[in-house]
Amino acid sequence: MKPTTRGTLAAVLTGVAAAVGAAVAAPAVAAETVPVPVPLDGVESALNMQTPRITGQLPVPMPGSPEGPRYVEGRLLPDRALPQLPVTAGLPGADVRTPLPHVLGDGFDHLGVGAPAADLRTLTPGLSLDTPLTAPNPDNFGLPEPKLPQVAVLTPLLQTVPGANVVMGAGA
Template sequence: MKPTTRGTLAAVLAGVAAAVGAAATPAAAAGTVPVPVPLEGAESSLGLELPEVGGEVPVPMPGDPAGPRHVEGRLLPERAVPQLPVSGGLPGLGLHAPLPHVLGEGFDHLAVDAPASGLRTLAPGLTLDAPLTPPNPDAFGLPGLKLPEAGVLTPVLQTVPGADLGLDDGR
């Protein structure tokens, strides 16, 4: 294969890879996948205005666990079973529904917007310690006895959900 052909082929492959990467980036960057609910067919067949509904489904992303770490005075490392962080979100919802003229002529649509909100979690973990102390130089390097230790690292859940409710003229 000629060098110019190889260069052209490499440029085309690089362009295709960039286009595919650029197309995949918005969904991964947003952390949610939009889910529209198509009601246009039912709306036209029934001859009346139906609500517009859509949602967002979060994409959970696992993080890097904080691994075991050595603590002076313990034989076993702290966090024997580390906590696994997972970030994602709560699902979102968007609803725009027709409303009879209950509140007057200016308000004939109800809108609810509950965007997907971030969610950060940590799975439960475990910490253990042996029933022996570290080697004691006063006892010729032999370890002493102590009570064994075991503990559960509690799970964590952090989020701040929000929603908006409103009435409008439907424009």
């Protein structure tokens, strides 16, 4: 078997083993984020050089329960006819650590970038509307009076605080 075929086969087997190990180690339902390792060990052994260590975190979105319609005095339709749906999740995270060879000497330093998964809170757009008639008026023999219709779009909401760390130090 050629060395390139062996290296490719090693990289594929390492990727499959890492995917199976991650699936067994942490179920997605119980965690807020799912770890995603990028297996480069096969490439490292095939090319006989140090490769970066890369891992990521993918958030699991969790839908919340919407607020129900609110009844307002003087309106025929409830407020927030189409309610906003809250969804909590996170921004994806990443951790990259790459070796930096010394120009003079045998050792290695490293450069790392860590961007942990950040919490994310969202609300979907909503809709509030009212009919072009008022509530029944006792002064007008119980008949409603005409008025201008009202339509309002409730704006979506997006809240998060992302962060990242860049480090450089000794060691691979």
